[in-house]
Amino acid sequence: MSVKKSGPIHRDKAGVIDTRASDPGKDTRAKSTFVGERLRSRSERGLMRRLWTACMGGTILTALFAPTLAQTKSSLPPAEKLFTSVEMVGYALVLGILSAAMLSAGWLIRQRGRLEAEGAEMRSALSDANQRISRYQALIADKNRRIVIWDGQNGKPEFLGQLPAETGAPQTDSEFLAFGRWLKPASASELEKAIEALRHSAESFDVIAETHRGEVIEVQGRLSGGRAFARFVALNNLRAELAELKIERNRLRNSIATFESLLDAIEQPVWRRDAEGHLTWVNHAYSEAVEAGSPDQAVREGREILNTLTREKIKAAATPESPFHDVVSTAVRGKRTFFDVVDIREPSGSCGMAVDVSGEEALREELARTLKSHAETLEHLEAPVAIFDRDRRLQFFNQPFQKLWDLEPLFLESRPDHGELLDRLRSARKLPEQLSWKAWKENTLSVYRSLETQTDLWHLPNGQTLRIIASAHPQGGATWVFENVTAQFELESRYNTLLRVRGETIDHLSEGVAVFGPDGRIELSNPAFRALWGITEADSKQGTHIKAIEAACAPSYDGADGWKAFAKMITSFEDERPSSQGTLELYSRLVLDYAVTPLPNAQTMLTFVNKTDSVLAERALKEKNEALRKADELKNDFVQHVSYELRSPLTNIIGFTDLLKTPAIGPLNERQSEYIDHISTSSSVLLTIVNDILDLATVDAGIMRLDYADIDLTDLLDDVSMQMTDRLQESNVSLEIAAAAHLGHIVADQQRLKQILIKILTNAVNFAPEGSTIELKCWREDSDFVFTVHDNGCGMSKDMLATVFNRFSTNGKSGKRSGAGLGLSIVESFVNLHNGTVSIDSEPGRGTTVSCRIPSAIVEPQAIAAAE
Template sequence: MELSPVALVMLGLLLAAWTFGAVWLVLAAQSRARHARTARSTARRLTRMIDDSPAIPLLVRSDGKIEGPERLAAWLGLAKLPGYLSELDGGEAGGLEADDLDQLRDAVRKTQKTAAPFSMVATPRGSGKSLAIRGHLADPVIAPNGAALLWWFDFSESQGELARLRSETARAKTDFAALVGLIEAAPTPMWFRGPDMKLRLVNSAYVEAVGSESAEDCVKNQVELIEVVDGLSAAQVARQAADKDLPVERIVQATVGTQRRTLRVSDLPLGKEGVAGYAIDIEEMEEQAREFRAFREAQRSIIDQLSVGVAQFDADRVLTFANQPFQRIFAMPPAARLDPLKFDRFLDTAREAGRLPEVRDFPVWRRELGGWFTAGEASEDAWTLSDGTHLRIVAQPLPDGGLFMVAEDRSEQLALSAGRDTLLRTRTATFDSLFESLAVFAPDGRMQLWNRRFPEIWGLPEEWFDEHPRIESLLERIGSRLARPGQREAIGEVVRAATLDRKQRGGRVQLSNGRTLEFAGVPLPDGNGLLTVLDVTDSKKAEDALRERNTALEEADAVKTRFLANMSYEFRTPLTSIGGFAELLQTGVAGQLSDQGQEYVAAILASVGRLSAQIESVLDLTQSEAGLLPIATEETDLLTFVTQIVREREDAIEDKSLTLDLRGDRSAGTIMADIRQLKRAIGNLLDNAIKAAPTGGRILVALSRRKQGVRIVVSDNGPGMKPSELARALDGYRMGADGKPESRRGGLGLPLARQLIEAHGGRLELQSEKGSGTTATIVLP
């Protein structure tokens, strides 16, 4: 098949187009490859430049995640860069301080929200570096969704050097400006002489004083203000000051303007630089002094007529003037007019007269008051004296170093305001210190006051209460915390009743966490209503437990009462019968007994007596511990009463050949006591002393009257007791580990004696030492 020329041409054009397209694609691919290599090279250069740059970037995303080079971690003293901004505080390991980190996070959040740039300075923990931080919103190309880009700069060295240079420059400028301004603006003539003692600089006051046209004219013509005195010119006097390197001060007459005036001239050597001088017009000072003295006299004349107390102290802190009210307020002695008091002595005199407030450390307080003389401004203080006087003290330091003191008696003016302030402070302190939760509501339902416990007990944030919410908002917030949300209406009704109906109501609610709250609304005199809330969860549980325990104790007490009543009868009845039958046998009712039988009957009667005494002691001791022992008091003479107790034991004392010393007289007086019970108590103590004393030993019984009452001492020289034995002897019935009663010295005599004495409102004191005897002291009211 043959192709036509046109087809061949078309085929050639198509092949040429394909060739051209292939070439174009190859060239385009090579161009993109070159651009890619260039981009990679540029990226590497930029990365290297960033790594070597003095600033380090840090990208903070909207979720707090951070991205940055590890070099920043080294600047912050961290082992590695954390993943989130909040982790830059590494604690002891380094990182930013907590305050700096909080400031940085606030600034980053503000930048992410408002796109506002910021800058700040931070110092890593434990490092002396100063890091400058500049942040702005990151470009969306870098990080979308509102990320912040932070640049960190280490400018520690430059910051220190810059601060030092700035400080030196500012100080130099300030000193130079102050010096030039001081010299030029000084109201007194001032000048400066060079090493050749010629004038080099004069101020405006000097030019005006010599009547020259300008300072340059004075320097050019060497116009002197001070005339030649005693053959010495001003330059020669300045030379003497420079040679001696000592300031020279003299008083001379000079013509100032058109007037002849007295000047105090001073020449001050300045080393090799020259001599500076100045002249002070004493004439004006003298005139001002005369005017001041006249003013002071007029002022004191007026002050003496005032009703407030006014006093003036001079530079030496000596009282130079005090008007009559001041002398009356501080009770100053008449001798103070002739012998003026110093400030410290004045305070001592006023303190002795009770005209100063009570302070804990008076010398320190007195030194603090002495600071009034050197204070830069007036000081005001309020003094409350011991007699209730309120003084308003104003201390005005004077230019001459003295003090102007004003004392105003404001007792009447402050009575109402002090009462009101005290009431407000008391109310605030009471609110905050109470265990209850308190809130005050206005009649419109808006919360006015509350204490710290109120937000805590409802679990609400304290910041929410700063808006003074209404009762409806409060009920809405606490509804979800109640076990039954409908109970919030009861709280609102209580507040409404207290504020509008002026009635007091209360109630109780239970929270969802199981706590029980008791609340009450109380109307206040100012029209507001007080809502009190108290957590009674623990008290409710304790109340239930106490109620159960009380029921058990009442049952136990009833059982004990019945037991004592039964035992009193059950013990005494058979024992009385045994004693009665033994007495009948002894009298021969059942026939004459042999001598051995008589001995047996006598032994039975003695045992019955001892057993009766022991049973009576046990019952009395048990009744005393239970609080059921009856005490019938009557008045009795103490000496006669104790003497009778001693005489009843004459046989036992003579059997052991004891010496009993009874000390006392009628001064012991009388006492109110149950004769039977107190006789048993003292008799038990005396029986123990007789039993403990050795044969031929000594017993002391002493009676005395004291301010607190009557004192009875029973002492023996027996073997004594150890502390453990003494403690065991004073115990009542005490069971051992084996379930049997523990043995004690003296049986139940000492515990019973102590119970009987305490039943009379007294006390028993025992002192005993092993090998030295025992002393029992009875103190009765």
């Protein structure tokens, strides 16, 4: 057996395994260092002890020989007394120390050699111990085993090795002992109890556990050296199969025991026989039925609950493929008893069960008598009745049933199937026509599978209407009752039709309608009534008194001639109730025309017609007419005032600027001349913008009139080209006019037509690149004057084309000059005044072409001056 190594194993003085270290090399080095330190410490202590011994020996020797030396010295002649007694003692002491040191050195050298030999022997023993530990670790550290060690009852568990991941066992130590997470509940419970008994009662165990993944693990629990060991081994091959078989055997034993306990608890006799027909097991109900003291006594004495003839019949009839099942009669405790017996034959024997059905037999007889009594009662009923049994065959029918369907008595007495009966009635065209006969038939016969009574209406081809009441029997079958409701159904249908027509008519009226009874309670109302007064359906439900409706409508209207007057008229006791009409205006600005109409049976109808749109339209037209009149006055006043207030100052500025340019005023320096030119240019641009705005305001006000005249188009083009000369030279752009020699005349406003051409050419010059040419092409189409202006500028995108005629729409980033964006807008307005058309064709990078068509006036032009 081997487990996966989780750390080096050492033994303490008691020889117990210690797994706290984690590095074998580190532990070996630590032990070697510890042994060397112990050897060095022991050697140093021996040396010091021996040096001390030598010193003490030399001192003792000196002390012993000191008197002798003193005597020897006293006996010598004076001439020979070379040393004093003190010197002799010192010399003796030195000699003693030197002698002791030499002796100690020799002895120390010998001891050191002996210690080195002991150290080498201990290092060799330590190396052998480490090798044995490594072999033990390799032997334990197997991937298929894991060992858990507990030191005492309160000690923390230690873990060695791992189990394969495919077993589902956790790899971490903290989760391994949570057996319920990775073992099946039965195995986890059994293992926890076994480990508890091992640790507290020293009871060894061998358990086969099953994981949630279906793997089998063998767990062995032992006690050694005061420690508890639990070894988990992942089984494989034959051992795993054997363990699985053991588990399956235990499971089957438990299942059989549970099943036998269940059979032993039921009240029906149950038995099991061997292949020869002898009883091997019976339950308590069997033993009680055969009057035995216990099931074992019944088996031992072979007491049979069935007689011999019945047993022989069961033995002959029962087969493994077809069990015996029949009701048999036998005697139990001296009484005749009926049993519903089921006996199953197997190769190893047979087993059977008997259900006491004596009460059912008695009930069956009682039921037969009851059914016969009911049949006699039903025979005297006028309603057709038919009763079918559990096999859906006709069991009973009365004479009205036979007359209803006009069927032969012989056919009915043959007990036909219900489905067959329906098919025959359908063939005779006596049943309602159905789109799907199969589905209708299946739905009709579903009563046999239902516990509730089903009701249906059949509209027969002969014009009759039958109400079908089908009631299922608890013991199977059903009773069918047919009630002829033709007359009742026709009356009800006619009445319901009238109610639906009236309700649909009132609900779809746009007028609000409410009908009240003589007691002042509402009887009906339509959605339009609730919507006009802003109340809910609950507020106006049937039976609500008019006072409650008055309170619900109070937030919408408050007036003495309102709901109070309605209530007085509805609840009046006068014989002649006059009608009334009027108009109400609600807080929500709804204007309602109401009418109070008396109805028969003292009822009263209120109708409300929403006249808000027509009233508001009338008011709006009046207000709009007044606003238009005031706006027209404001526009005229604006045009008149702005014409003077803006043009007069600009004219003065331009006049004084031109005056400053004349030599008569005096010479100007270069900067002053430049400023005067800027003032003149800006004033001219501002005057042009003001004139454009005034022209647009005049057009919008509807007071601009065209001054029609006969125009020579050739002279018009020459005049336009002369006015554009300075602008063309300033922008370094040339103008090319392509026109016929004689374009003829046109009836139009010369000033406005010239403005159209100049605005279009100015716009082209603004966007044309320097050195390019602007093309002006003119021609006549019938009496219309058509011209196009093309430039080679940057062009415009589709988004710009969509807003090019809008006022104040500019593209200053690509043009040479930025303006107010009114040029093309004025062009469009003047062209429209001439009943002409203008369009622009442009693409980015391909320039822009403006096309314009001016038709000649048909009527004689009238010279009507524009408001300037």
